[in-house]
Amino acid sequence: MQPFKAGKNVVIGENVTFGENVTLGHNVIIYPGVTIGDHCIIQDNAVIGKQPTRAKNSILPDVKHLPPTKIGSGVTIGTSAIIYANAELADDVFVADLATVRERVTIGEKTIVGRGVSVENDxxxxxxxxxxxxxYITAYSTIEDYVFIAPYVVTTNDNYMARSKERYDKFKGVTIKKGGRVGANSTILPGKVIEEDGTVAAASVVTKDVKSEDLVVGSPARVIRKVPENQLLRNQE
Incomplete structure (x- = not known):
């Protein structure tokens, strides 16, 4: 008896491991070696465990084969989402339709990855x-626990905008520490750090690190005041 329920045209590679009560939609593709926990839902046209394809002019190292994807229990993966090889999703993660989670990415328990979100490699x-x-979460970024990132936020990792060889060893993603929040349509420049409970207002451009519990606004973003006490993570129920 199969440990999963599958729709039409499902493709499952060799040595895929399923937990109990897994539901697969139509046209799902699961690459070899993937591990899927109990009570997972993988919706139509999702792709799990895809090996990355490197462009000829890419500066990324050419990796021939990455380890399989690991999916925890209680995970939902939406329609047409793509989860690359060597990604790990912890229990109760929710990945919405059309989202992409790239290689060497880890996502913690009960995190929501919204519709069309891109979490780049590493x-x-x-x-x-x-x-x-x-x-958009740029490559080489660290997002700590309880972080909120609003729609259309853009993070960046290349101060040289693809010019000069000097940039090759200076790529640096962003760091958003525990409880950090970023408002809609904001941009965070490469290497910037938002400290614990730091908050970025909508449509801001972050050109400097944001200190703990500061609220910053504007382009470039400047401190206007402290985050109200009732908004701090430690004061949430």
């Missing part, structure tokens, strides 16, 4: 985060 995302619709 990122760490903590537990109980909310990455909302169409936000």
């Amino acid at each position: 990122c760490t995302v903590g537990l109980k985060c909310k990455l909302e619709t169409n936000c």
Whole structure:
């Protein structure tokens, strides 16, 4: 008896491991070696465990084969989402439709990855985060626990904008520490750090580190006041 329920045209590679009560939609593709926990839902056209394809002019190292994807229990993966090889999703992660989670990414328990979100390679995302619709998490970033990132936020990692060889050893993603929050349509420049409970207002451009519990606004973002006490993570129920 199969440990899963599958729709039409499902493709399952060799040595895929399923937990109990897994549901697969139509046209799902699961690559070899993937591990899927109990009570998972993988919706139509999702791709799990895809090996990355390197462009000929890419500066990324050419990796021939990455380890398989690991999916925890209680995970939902939406329609047409793509989870690359060597990604790890902890228990109760929710990945919405059209999202992409790249290789060497880890996502903590109960985090929500919204519709159309892109989490690029070599990122760490903590537990109980909310990455909302169409936000972009650039490669080599660290997102700690309880972080909120609003729709259409853009993070960046290349101060040289693809010019000069000097940039090759200076790529640096962003760091958003525990409880950090970023408002809609904001941009965070490469290497910048948002400290614990730091908050970025909508449509801001972060050109300097944001200190703990500061609220910054504008382009470039400047401190206007402290985050109200009732908004701090430690004061949430």
